[in-house]
Amino acid sequence: MTFEDQVDLALRAEALRIDPPITDLVEGGVARGRRLQRRHRARMVATGAVLTLVAGVGSVLAVPSFTGVGGSGPVAADDTAGGDGGGGPAGDAPAELDPDAVLDAVSALLPPGEITHANASSHGPTSAWVDFVYDDGDGASWMSATVTLAAVGATPSCTAALDGICEDRMLDDGTTVLLEAGPYYHQEGREPGRLQWRATAASPSGLTVRLDEMNAPSEKRSELTRAEPPLTLDQLAAVVTDDVWRELTAGLPVESEEDRAAQEAADEAAAAVAALEEARVGAELAADLGPGWVGGGLEMPRSAVPSPGQRAGLPEGYHGAVVNRDVFATGSMTLEDLCAPGVEKGLESLPCEPAGEGVWIHRVQSVGEIAAGDPVQDDVSVLYVDDDGMLSHVRVWVSEPAEASTPERRAAALTWLDEQVEALTRAAMAAVVEPGR
């Protein structure tokens, strides 16, 4: 029995040993749920006037009307915008931002519609992220929102990937509102109709609220449901500048600049130690691959790269040629998992081919129509499974932009990959023969 098997059994036995206090758990859980509901209702009463406007006639947004996109008219906004202290609900200040409360608040600020597939998660005590599908009756839209309270205010800037319209506005209280709209994919010709619109409000006090919407029910790989996202940019701006965000984040304990700097320094020191260890792993891998390979060092940790001589044959300009190795304990990964054929994100995984006792070759290749700017990629991996089921996986990949690729260049790259199989096999077997790497 391996140590992993022992852990598996011991955890199960330990969990099954105890006798859960079911009645206390259920009663306590319901009581807390009702308490959360009461708090929520109290919050919503505080913002009731604004919500009525959002759902009803729609007042004029405090930010100057954004005329670039949309045009069905602004919905509503509170002119105090995304908050800088003061106010806030009475009673105990929350210890952290409640993601469910963020989801509730966004939902309440949208025009009438149906919300499904909602998720809400915490990104630390003062940051939350939510996403959901919103349908106002004219087509489902994937929407996401982020609310973050920091020690100091940030200045939002135009997102390079959103290659469309980007305008900013300054509110009276110093809040910057950034409005962006454009195609989701920045590559020319790639789903130009898939649109992403976004509003970001950043106050000098450190509160940042962002809301994104699309004209499709998911971020990627879905049919478009409408010509444009459901809310105009002014409507998005009304949501991110609503006063509810100031109330939800009032009193949250924000990490000071000094604490943040100290934590960053500690993280950097720990990262430097970890990077050295990862560079050592890369050097070991290079040694197992054999002559012609060197460790990736700090730039490519845990990896090995070919020397110029070893790289000979791979067409000039090709990227990659980086080797990585994973070793999986018995039972934690199977050949079936790694060799599963299929196509995902333009890469086809071919069935594994046997290549000796316990050795399989696995190839992955770009297929289909590849957009200019996207890579044409080819991988080859060697998998080795020992008698106990321990599995090692050593992979090398190469790629180049589609516009540079020719059948001749790709054939030469595939030949080069084939020439590396012997070294990959050596490294795969070495990891299992000498486990603990």
Next chain:
Amino acid sequence: MAGSAEGFMEFATSCSGRLFRTAWLLTGDWHLAEDLVQETLGKVYRAWTRRARPDDPAAYARTTLVRTFISQRRRRGASERPTDSVPEVAVPEIDVALRVTLIGALGQLDDKDRAVLVLRYWEDRSVEETAVELGLSAGAVRSRCFRALDRLRAVLGDGALWPESRPTPNEVS
């Protein structure tokens, strides 16, 4: 349909036992586990009544529990460590000292590493499912799992945790 708690009590009664076992492995403390499950059920209750019954309430509750655990631990910092107290429940097949050692060893792990182990082995989640529940990449789950096992091995010693002569879980009531 939003606004109704219909079905919640039945769900909570049927799943709270498993949630508590998971919480026990995560916290190693009876009272913290109780608190964690009640907090989780409270959040599920509100989602259930505010929006709609989640598509897969058990999975929703498990994800909520694990994320609440990590969030609470981050907030409380390192000041709370699992106790060595094990409730008095008679299960003669398992050595009490061994149980304390296991819980103690789990308590030495980073919170996310511990959550990875519990999801992978007790909850039988795949690497990919664990990654989604914890908001990590699949690679990060694998590396955390290896690191956690290494740490446990270092604390417990290879072979010390579950000698071959010990009963299988099916033999444990």
